[in-house]
Amino acid sequence: MAAVRLDRITRRFSKSAAIEDITFEIPNGEFWVLVGPSGCGKSTILRTIAGLETATSGNLYIGDRLVNQIPARQRDVAMVFQNYALYPHMSVAENIAFGLKMRSCELKTIQERVESVARILEIGHLLDRKPRQLSGGQQQRVALGRAIARQPQVFLLDEPLSNLDAQLRDGTRTELKQLHQQVGITTIYVTHDQVEAMTLADRIVVLDRGKIQQIGTPQEIYDQPKNRMVASFLGSPPMNLISATFTGSSLQIGNQSFPMTLNLLPGQYDLGIRPEHLSVNTQKPHCVAEVSVIEPLGREVLVRAVLEGRSINLQTDPAMNLKLGDRLPLRFDVDRLFLFDSISGVRLYP
Template sequence: MAKVILEHLKRKFNNVTAIEDISFEIPDGEFWVLVGPSGCGKSTILRTIAGLETITSGKLFIGDRLMNDIPARQRDVAMVFQNYALYPHMTVAQNIAFGMEMRKVNPKMIQERVKTVARSLSLEHLLDRKPKQLSGGQQQRVALGRAIARQPQLFLLDEPLSNLDAQLRDDTRAELKQLHQQLGITTIYVTHDQVEAMTLADQIVVLNQGKIQQIGEPQSVYTLPANQMVATFLGNPPMNILSAIYRGDNFDIGGQLLAIPKDLRQRLRLSSGQRVNLGIRPEHIKISNSEVNLQQSKLLVEVKLIEPLGRETLIRVGLFDSLGLLNVQVAGIVRSHPGDNLNLQLDMNQLCVFNPSTGERMFPIF
């Protein structure tokens, strides 16, 4: 096991910069997730740590050892790919054992580790099968087993669950978290799936266009996004963004006045007439039975689409000035229909304010 340190890491492909000035330190034994949209550089960072990409500039340490010029085979890392990369002519047992055999581990120890890993991943009854005889989920567990059996100092996982169906992805994600708790091996996990990021990570690194947008604990990043990109990327459905003008006592949102509680006005530090973007999560909006008035933090909207999800309902509503759709997430069943008008009560204590020019969060300020 080892800590991982990236210092001003940069990777260029000809004239294209894939990652730029990436710096962070992962403590020994923690599970970090790199998350972001396609093309943000997360897989390039992982491959650079693995030694599959050359560092253009900056430094990479695994443990206390500088890794810039160390070949991949000497880095003592195990990588699990999206496509599993199993050897089709080998059995499950042989696939799990392969890495250890290449490192000349004692045959008796190899046999013991294969059995132990197979037991932990519920693969004991599949040890004599070949990959083509396995389901996608079973193949993924074999790939994980091969990495675990090596007992590396670092795990690197590149979207390992993306090829699985929804239920199997949930089950395997839980197994992954449980395995990390048991093994305690430093793990770096790449995904574009925010649910995986939120549920697995000790810390999340949100990336966009090759740069770090925010690093923090999942709930902290979700609650207090550093900028509008993070706010709209994390969360399903994403945070609603409303263009508004600050009027002192209220926000003017397309002609509707959203009253601002007095204690919040004192903390906003905005100038009258200033344009801002307001961010509010769908779960922080409620349907109100009372009429909209200037003393309340409410908006009048029109129902566009209703999506029942069982224990909750997602309602997509439109403001009357065609500013786009808002997502509202409420518990239980909603007895509304497209075309109905609703009064929405916003929880102003959960409001984020962003600079419309830079996207940076202006409020809350800590």
């Protein structure tokens, strides 16, 4: 196991930067997730750590070793790809053992590690099968097993669950977390799925357009987003963002307003409120919206409503029996309300 440190890493293709000035340090044994929209640079960071891409500038350390000029095969990292990259002509056992054979490990060591990995991943009954005889989830376990058997200093996982169906993905995500707790290897995981990021990570790195937007624990990023991009990206359903005007004594949304005391200059802002922090309140409503879409989810109902021409989401109790066109008196949890600069997107309140 080893810490991983990126010091002002930039990777340019022609005139544009895929990643720019990326700096962070992952402590030994932690599980970090790189998350962001497509094209944000997360896979480029992973490939640069692996040695599959070369940084244009900056320094990369694995443990105490500067690895800028060290080829991928000598970095002692193991990477699991989105498509698993299993050898179709080899059995499961042979796939798991492949990296060890390339290192000329003793036959006894190889056998012990294959058996140990198969036990951890519960694939001992599959060792004689070929990849084509396995389900997607089983293939994913074999790919992980091949990486674990090498006992690398660092695991790199590039969207390993994206080819699985929703139910299998949920179960495998739990298994991944348990696996990390067992083996304790420093892990860097790339995904565009914010649910995976929130449930797996010790810390999350949120990226957009090749730059770091925020680094923090899942709860820190959810509760204290630094800007509008982070706020809207993490959360399911996503945060509502509504254009609002602060008059000095109230917040105005279209033709509706409610009293609000803020240490801000009067002006135009983007108001952010998560669906779970909006409630139907007939006694002290802040505003009124009209129901446009109803999505029953069993224990709750996801409602989309129109507020002064803007679509918003909220969660309600099924017992409310809402209908399309119903007018909902809504109240904001003002302690969980955010205001962002309408131009830069930087959070200004709280």
